[in-house]
Amino acid sequence: VPRHDAALLALDAALPSGAVRTDEASRHAYARDESEAAPVLPDAVVMARSTAQVAAVMEVASAHRVPVTPRAAGTGRTGGATCRAGGLVLAFEAFDRIREVDAEDHVAVVEPGVVLGDLRRAVDAARLFYPPDPSSWAECTVGGNVAENAGGPVAFKYGVTGHYVLGLEVVTASGEVLELGRRTKKGVTGYDLTSLVVGSEGTLGLITRATLHLLPAPEAVRTLLVFLDDEARIADAVGATLRTGIVARCIELLDRHTLAVLRDDGLPIPAEAAAMLLVEVDGSEVAVAIDQERVGNALTDAGALEVRLARSEAERERFWSVRRGMSRALRSRAGNKLSEDVVVPRSKLGALFEACRAISAETGVRMPAYGHAGDGNLHVNFLWDDEEEKPRVDRAIEALFRRTLDLGGTLSGEHGIGVLKAPFIGLEQSPGVIDLSQRIKAQWDPQGILNPGKIFAGPGGRPGHGWC
Ligand code: LAC
Numbered sequence: 001v002p003r004h005d006a007a008l009l010a011l012d013a014a015l016p017s018g019a020v021r022t023d024e025a026s027r028h029a030y031a032r033d034e035s036e037a038a039p040v041l042p043d044a045v046v047m048a049r050s051t052a053q054v055a056a057v058m059e060v061a062s063a064h065r066v067p068v069t070p071r072a073a074g075t076g077r078t079g080g081a082t083c084r085a086g087g088l089v090l091a092f093e094a095f096d097r098i099r100e101v102d103a104e105d106h107v108a109v110v111e112p113g114v115v116l117g118d119l120r121r122a123v124d125a126a127r128l129f130y131p132p133d134p135s136s137w138a139e140c141t142v143g144g145n146v147a148e149n150a151g152g153p154v155a156f157k158y159g160v161t162g163h164y165v166l167g168l169e170v171v172t173a174s175g176e177v178l179e180l181g182r183r184t185k186k187g188v189t190g191y192d193l194t195s196l197v198v199g200s201e202g203t204l205g206l207i208t209r210a211t212l213h214l215l216p217a218p219e220a221v222r223t224l225l226v227f228l229d230d231e232a233r234i235a236d237a238v239g240a241t242l243r244t245g246i247v248a249r250c251i252e253l254l255d256r257h258t259l260a261v262l263r264d265d266g267l268p269i270p271a272e273a274a275a276m277l278l279v280e281v282d283g284s285e286v287a288v289a290i291d292q293e294r295v296g297n298a299l300t301d302a303g304a305l306e307v308r309l310a311r312s313e314a315e316r317e318r319f320w321s322v323r324r325g326m327s328r329a330l331r332s333r334a335g336n337k338l339s340e341d342v343v344v345p346r347s348k349l350g351a352l353f354e355a356c357r358a359i360s361a362e363t364g365v366r367m368p369a370y371g372h373a374g375d376g377n378l379h380v381n382f383l384w385d386d387e388e389e390k391p392r393v394d395r396a397i398e399a400l401f402r403r404t405l406d407l408g409g410t411l412s413g414e415h416g417i418g419v420l421k422a423p424f425i426g427l428e429q430s431p432g433v434i435d436l437s438q439r440i441k442a443q444w445d446p447q448g449i450l451n452p453g454k455i456f457a458g459p460g461g462r463p464g465h466g467w468c
């Protein structure tokens, strides 16, 4: 039953009619994201279309101490858009205009609900390039990308979302509108509050506009389909690519389990292949012709079973579309799935892979892995069918996290902590760092109404891989 009656009345008065929804269907539609985090029904869903409306919502929410969970496409993978404490889901999907693509200054200015695919097309039409390419780009939004500091395959060469954020307009918990950052490429005035908000998972402020840095579009891209006969060759193949000195655009990995998904989809995979890399180079037509050859030769020398150039844009897109759908494909292959996005220093990729195999053998949990090998960023998945297997899954995940940290890595490369990893943040960060972070949070949001329950395992936090 919806609560917060007084706040809802005040919101109804402050916003256009239809913006505040308390019907069952709306509440259910906004109860979960693209993760295994258990759904929670919001008391109401509020649709925002402007900075003024977001500010009005926060004025009411802070006056009535109502929790607010920001959300746009709901493609997040750690439960960040689920409202653990009830209250409002503030939906940004209709706040979605591309306000500017400036081809001279190489800047785009967008509202938070802009779908990344739409931004990519608009930027492309101006012969520019906005590199961040999370697999969900056809659906996810720029606001969510900034809030999670999303990455993707080409992060290997180009970096993640945060590297392209020059400035942000942010609405605070009390409804104040702040302009952070700048519009110029360089700028070091004062504290870098823009970077603090990037990746803060909606816990510090609400992003109502983003000013993004663009690059000139590379003239050409070439895709190498690299097949390996043994997963043990993966680390060597990645190393061989790096040693050419050519910065590939991406070095993506599929292990033998995830390669099977490509096979099942009818893609041409050599029978003896046990792993695959998707390696791309980009630049001028002349440069990619040379780079593709040199990287291909290095991979052949490193013992690749076969190195094949994607013959056409259509073939390239066939591989990428199955790769982008990997997370959902794996989910359809088991009753339950949890997936991680751990990162290790590149030189430890082989050790991480061995650890995955050992943990899988020891716990009996199926652990397919794929991801951004060039960045040492693996999506290790945990698949199980019966609920009684769950304790073994929990054990496997904790073992993966501990090993990752032993190898000098980090718990999350691109999906954030959200609720799912909150119980584990103390494995990586010291009490002093967590305490300082929580004091920063309290400065921005003294009442704790912005996306409560995320990042930090609260006193009521559950043990294990939380909430699911
Ligand atoms: C991917 C998402 C899961 O790389 O991060 O497909």
Ligand code: ZN
Binding pocket: 135, 151, 152, 371, 372, 379, 414
């Ligand atoms: Zn990824």
